[in-house]
Amino acid sequence: KMNYPLCRPFCVSCFTCFYGCRRKCQNETTTKCECVWAVFLILIFALCVIWFYFYWAFQNDFEELNWFVFGMFKQWKDWSVPTLILAGVLLSYTFFLLILLLCHLAFQEPLRLHQIHKVLLIVTLFIIAIGILGINIKWKKEWGTIFLFLKVTAPAFHLGAVVVLTLLAWLVADRFFRARTKVLKVLVLGLYLCVMVGVYLIPLAIVCPCIMEEKDLGSKPNLTGHRGAPMLAPENTIMSFVQAMKCGVSVFETDVMVSKDGVPFLMHDETLHRTTDVKEMFGNRVSDHSSSFLWSELSDLNAGKxxxxxxxxxxVKSLSNDSNARAAQQKVVKLEELLNVARKENKKVLFDLRKPPACHPYSQTYVSVTVETILRTNISQDLILWLPNENRSEVMQMAPGFQQYYGEINDSRNESNMNFNLAYQNLSKISIMDNHKNHTEVNLYVVNEPWLFSMLWCIGVNSVTTNACHIFSEMKKPIILISPDNYRMIWIGTDCTSLVIIILAFLLLKRCNSSLERVWKELSLKNTGVNITLKQ
Known part of the structure; x- marks a missing residue:
């Protein structure tokens, strides 16, 4: 405790006040219970880091959470910002406590975490546990997202781990030279060396698709507009598909229902509440199924406000006043209108066909009604990417030119020419190289984040369905692309720099401790001489 004679009183008063809510450190020792709370704090901090990492991985699919909340409360809000704030607050709080804990260890002060902090740490654990449990129950496929995100960010993780390891060298060296027994010294140094070697060799296990030569990079994936361009215009409206064309999409993706009087129209939700003004126009029918309305009723609804x-x-704030004015005037769209646009612009159309309720007049014939509507528009059949499984054989007879797409790999195991429309989490189930050899098309949905699009680009995916076509259309190359040789240089350079700093830290602290021991001995000798003189 004599190592910090000048700054000690002030520093101790600061961190003991915040950690234990007392003004100065009292004359006491650290109990086993407080050691357990210290370990618990480190564990909670690690969980907060993992949860914050999960947040960035889940950003691509935050619409799933918005949909879940909308299904419960019938109010559409973007929950990504509140979730980010919560994750940031928890991480900052636990990081602050961790710094205070390290200060206690560095100054060899007894630990005594205040009761308020203990309660807040338990609450933090409870919040994270609910989040992880919710993911495991409602969104199990998101674990696939985390795996993909980990593959992309593994090189950055390695660099971060090396930085943390290097910073901890000063604390480890201090504890090593203060250890009173050789066993404790060996334990401290041995554990640190094991972790250090493991972190330094992590790149041997890293398999990042974007560590490749630029000349080996395949062509950019084609873009499929998810309900058009829903970030730039109201989804499933003519304006949305026009904006998607400006982004250079090759395929329009949409959702089709059949009205009560047999008119196929574009609508994703089972009710009209979220995307129309049905509450103002038909207040008592807000909860009615979207297909239970006549087309004359649907055509009166506003689908943009x-x-x-x-x-x-x-x-919305980034859009022009003219775009906002046009968005406010959008209407529900017939399938026929979209097909006319696609025929004129030579764009392909991929859609989900929603089955109407059993009591619907067209509940048994909705597939044939939809196919007949398509054929009446005289659109080239090879522009239709047929996805619905219902009555597929009948559809193939009515329109043999439709390109057949399958939503599950097993659906087409007997087909010679297999085209897939899959969730990107199923990437591990398909072989991109084999698909290229067999001239098989694979479209992955829904891809909104540049990191995910970059990874799929590096892998060689044919096309992706996206809400962010305006962002991806501007990308000239993946945001993460580094040659193996350059990455190897970064890896070795980082490890070597870290090793030099760690060695310097140990040498410097060894010298400081030797000087302090010499000063201590001199003071002890002087005190001994003074005591002898006083006795005489």
């Missing part, structure tokens, strides 16, 4: 009001992607 909700977009300006709720701002589902936080992009």
């Amino acid at each position: 909700w977009f300006l009001k709720t701002d589902p992607f936080g992009t």
